[in-house]
Amino acid sequence: xxxxxxxxxxxxxxxxxxxxxxxxxxxxxxxxxxxxxxxxxxxxxxxxxxxxxxxxxxxxxxxxxxxxxxxxxxxxxxxxxxxxxxxxxxxxxxxxxxxxxxxxxxxxxxxxxxxxxxxxxxxxxxxxxxxxxxxxxxxxxxxxxxxxxxxxxxxxxxxxxxxxxxxxxxxxxxxxxxxxxxxxxxxxxxxxxxxxxxxxxxxxxxxxxxxxxxxxxxxxxxxxxxxxxxxxxxxxxxxxxxxxxxxxxxxxxxxxxxxxxxxxxxxxxxxxxxxxxxxxxxxxxxxxxxxxx
Amino acid sequence: xxxxxxxxxxxxxxxxxxxxxxxxxxxxxxxxxxxxxxxxxxxxxxxxxxxxxxxxxxxxxxxxxxxxxxxxxxxxxxxxxxxxxxxxxxxxxxxxxxxxxxxxxxxxxxxxxxxxxxxxxxxxxxxxxxxxxxxxxxxxxxxxxxxxxxxxxxxxxxxxxxxxxxxxxxxxxxxxxxxxxxxxxxxxxxxxxxxxxxxxxxxxxxxxxxxxxxxxxxxxxxxxxxxxxxxxxxxxxxxxxxxxxxxxxxxxxxxxxxxxxxxxxxxxxxxxxxxxxxxxxxxxxxxxxxxxxxxxxxxxxxxxxxxxxxxxxx
Numbered sequence: 386x387x388x389x390x391x392x393x394x395x396x397x398x399x400x401x402x403x404x405x406x407x408x409x410x411x412x413x414x415x416x417x418x419x420x421x422x423x424x425x426x427x428x429x430x431x432x433x434x435x436x437x438x439x440x441x442x443x444x445x446x447x448x449x450x451x452x453x454x455x456x457x458x459x460x461x462x463x464x465x466x467x468x469x470x471x472x473x474x475x476x477x478x479x480x481x482x483x484x485x486x487x488x489x490x491x492x493x494x495x496x497x498x499x500x501x502x503x504x505x506x507x508x509x510x511x512x513x514x515x516x517x518x519x520x521x522x523x524x525x526x527x528x529x530x531x532x533x534x535x536x537x538x539x540x541x542x543x544x545x546x547x548x549x550x551x552x553x554x555x556x557x558x559x560x561x562x563x564x565x566x567x568x569x570x571x572x573x574x575x576x577x578x579x580x581x582x583x584x585x586x587x588x589x590x591x592x593x594x595x596x597x598x599x600x601x602x603x604x605x606x607x608x609x610x611x612x613x614x615x616x617x618x619x620x621x622x623x624x625x626x627x628x629x630x631x632x633x634x635x636x637x638x639x640x641x642x643x644x645x646x647x648x649x650x651x652x653x654x655x656x657x658x659x660x661x662x663x664x665x666x667x668x669x670x671x672x673x674x675x676x677x678x
Numbered sequence: 679x680x681x682x683x684x685x686x687x688x689x690x691x692x693x694x695x696x697x698x699x700x701x702x703x704x705x706x707x708x709x710x711x712x713x714x715x716x717x718x719x720x721x722x723x724x725x726x727x728x729x730x731x732x733x734x735x736x737x738x739x740x741x742x743x744x745x746x747x748x749x750x751x752x753x754x755x756x757x758x759x760x761x762x763x764x765x766x767x768x769x770x771x772x773x774x775x776x777x778x779x780x781x782x783x784x785x786x787x788x789x790x791x792x793x794x795x796x797x798x799x800x801x802x803x804x805x806x807x808x809x810x811x812x813x814x815x816x817x818x819x820x821x822x823x824x825x826x827x828x829x830x831x832x833x834x835x836x837x838x839x840x841x842x843x844x845x846x847x848x849x850x851x852x853x854x855x856x857x858x859x860x861x862x863x864x865x866x867x868x869x870x871x872x873x874x875x876x877x878x879x880x881x882x883x884x885x886x887x888x889x890x891x892x893x894x895x896x897x898x899x900x901x902x903x904x905x906x907x908x909x910x911x912x913x914x915x916x917x918x919x920x921x922x923x924x925x926x927x928x929x930x931x932x933x934x935x936x937x938x939x940x941x942x943x944x945x946x947x948x949x950x951x952x953x954x955x956x957x958x959x960x961x962x963x964x965x966x967x968x969x970x971x972x973x974x975x976x977x978x979x980x981x982x983x984x985x986x987x988x989x990x991x992x
Contacts, residue, residue: 423785475969481784482731486925487968489918493961497954608914612796615789654800657793664782664790 390523395641401530401599403637404537408592409610410617410629411544412585418624419561419581421481422473426488427589427614428607429495434461434590435602436503439510450512450598454536457594458587465586470579477578492607499604510597533595540591541630547584548626557581561624612653616660688933689843696835705831711943712838713899714923718935719845720892721920726930727853728885729865730784733917734775734791737798738768738890740912742897744802744809747818747907757821761841761898768894769887771798776886780879795912802909814908818901838899845892850932852888861885893920922960926967928974937976 409431416424437460438453448456472491476483517528548554559567560577568574596602596610617636621628636656643655696705717739724732746764749755755763779790802809809815821837852858860881863871868878901907923942928934941963946956971978 423788472965472969476972479972483968483972485731486921487965489922490961490964490968493918493957493964495961497957497961500954501958612792615792619786619789650804651800654797657796657800661778661790661793661797664786664793665778 387523392642392645394524395645396638397524397526398530399638399641400634401533401637402641403634404533405592405596405599405610405633406613406617406636407537407630407633408540408588408595409614410621410633411541411626412588413611413614414618414621414624414626414629415544415581415585415588417618418626419557420473420477420484420578422477422488423481423485424488424585425485425611426468426492426495427585428609428611429492429499430461430465430586430607431589431593431596431610431614432499432602432604432607433464433495434458434593435510435597435606436499436593436604437461437590438594439508439597439602442511450510450514451532453510454591454594457590461590461593462583462587466579466583469582469586470575473582474575474578477574496604496607503604505604507601507603508597509601510594512598515598529598533599536591536595537630540588541626544584544588544626553580613656616656619660620663685847688846692839692843696832702831705835707943707947709831709835709838709903711939712835712842713896713903714919714943715936715939716838716842716845716892716896716899717916717920718923718927718939719842719849720889720896722924722930722935723849723852723885723889723892725921725924726934727849727858727865728861728882730780730882731788731921732779732791732886732889733788733914734779734793734795735889735893735920736914736916737775737791737795737912738772738893739897739900739916739920740798740802740907740909741771742768742894743901743907743911744815744897745894746898747815747901748809750819750902751815751817757819757902760902761821761895764898764901765891765894768897769891772887772890772893773883776883776890777879780882780886792914792917795914795917799909799912802912809909812909814906815901816906818905818907820905821902834903838903841895841899845895846932846936848888849892852885853932857881857884919960922964924974926963926975928976928978931974931976931980934974934976937979938974941975 409427412430413424413427416422416427434457437457441448441453441456442450468491472487473484476487512529514529514532515527519526519528519531546554548557556567556572557577559570559572560574564574567577592610593602593606596606613636617632618625618629619632620635621630621632636659639659640652640656644652647655695708699705699708720738721732721735724730724735742764744764745767746760749760749763750757775791775794779787779794782790803811805811806813820834853862860871860876861884863876864878864882872878897911900911919942923938924935925938926941927936927938942960945963946952946959949955949959951959967974
């Protein structure tokens with residue numbers, strides 16, 4: 386394998402991990418852009434999605450892997466909507482710090498519950514697609530990794546369709562622009578808060594399943610994942626759905642190249658270095674518009 | 679009355695505590711309470727008085743711990759010098775990080791400080807020759823001054839108490855000084871403060887440095903008390919528990935952080951909780967406080983006290 390092909394292989398792997406970052410960023414950017422909440426519990430739903438699929442697939446052998454993604458999304462989405470209704474809805478009109486602190490509390494609770502229920506071991510979600518590997522001249526991509534990329538693109542397009550075409554999406558965007566104005570024309574803020582939070586959690590759950598099938602899952606993955614999610618939406622611009630995908634891919638590729646150059650221990654430092662640079666030079670993100678916070 | 683009596687009363691309570699609870703285990707808990715109180719008091723300066731959320735706060739805690747521990751282990755410095763060195767390293771880092779991050783507001787500030795903490799954590803984990811990486815440092819000596827060795831929980835208690843009372847007194851003086859008024863002013867309304875000639879960046883930087891000094895001191899106290907440290911001191915967990923202590927205790931009040939630290943150190947031990955169950959308790963207490971008692975426990979206690987004295991509730 387020639388030297389240049391190795392680097393292209395790094396980029397390819399970066400796109401795969403970037404896809405999972407993008408899925409985390411999509412939900413976070415939705416929660417931030419529409420609800421104006423800085424969510425610290427988002428990573429926990431990412432982790433729960435992975436564990437739900439893991440138990441589903443290892444207990445019931447005849448469930449196909451691809452079906453486990455929508456099941457995890459629905460399960461975690463409903464849980465997220467319920468928890469959002471209980472812990473965020475009652476305080477949504479207070480200063481932005483309060484809902485954020487409330488998500489801290491929720492994150493502690495879910496993480497400790499996961500540690501008690503699942504234990505701290507690393508696990509891999511069983512999937513038949515890791516065996517098949519596609520080869521394009523010098524590069525390799527397993528079927529499972531191509532599924533990761535495809536599902537990410539699919540979910541991104543679906544989310545865009547929901548936001549632009551459906552009446553739920555229009556209500557969402559109306560609430561994002563002006564909550565009181567939207568309430569005045571009959572859009573229930575409570576409904577929007579609950580289900581936007583649920584939707585964001587569902588997208589994160591899909592990310593968790595995909596990560597678990599390619600890499601592995603453990604209860605702490607939500608914590609590290611969340612950090613990457615933050616980097617992604619800062620890069621892409623907070624509240625920008627397309628930006629989240631581009632930001633995710635960028636971070637994935639930069640990290641993969643940085644790992645190739647410096648070794649894996651430093652990849653986190655590279656991601657955060659990029660983030661701080663972006664925050665200082667262009668705080669609204671690469672694609673974002675400036676807004677007050 | 680209130681201003682003249684509360685410091686002697688506080689000192690009296692602090693001095694009496696280890697003689698009321700004489701068990702070595704409980705004295706150990708009291709030590710932890712003091713160490714985390716110093717951390718919470720420092721957090722309160724930025725989070726309470728200045729109104730910013732520094733997620734990267736644990737970076738200063740970790741820097742203080744590593745600075746002090748390395749100076750004691752590699753250079754063999756006496757404890758007062760290593761404590762000051764740890765706190766000064768944290769303050770210098772606070773100056774640099776604050777100078778960059780304070781140009782950003784709100785959530786962006788919080789996340790930038792977080793990014794710096796993550797970078798420091800990675801450096802600390804990978805620089806194995808100097809910090810021993812993920813293996814951490816152990817065998818950190820207990821402080822000793824000529825013949826006085828703070829090796830029992832009781833003597834360490836008085837060392838930690840001295841640090842806490844100094845930090846608390848300084849925080850109180852700062853809050854009442856013109857500088858502190860200016861800092862609170864920037865919290866309430868930045869434009870208005872600027873319009874009367876307050877340089878926001880400069881005053882907020884002062885508060886940030888003071889708070890990182892206290893975090894560094896708490897880190898040094900932590901390192902020499904537990905005698906072993908790992909790079910995970912610089913992770914979000916410690917920032918979060920400091921934030922939660924301040925929120926639960928009462929944000930922007932002088933004694934609120936102490937109440938928060940007391941709840942968070944004593945409560946899990948009282949119920950015999952470890953590991954995950956401890957986090958579960960933290961989560962539940964946080965949620966209950968945020969939703970039900972948003973101003974914190976201390977304001978609730980003091981307004982109840984005022985109620986009994988016949989004052990109108992605020």
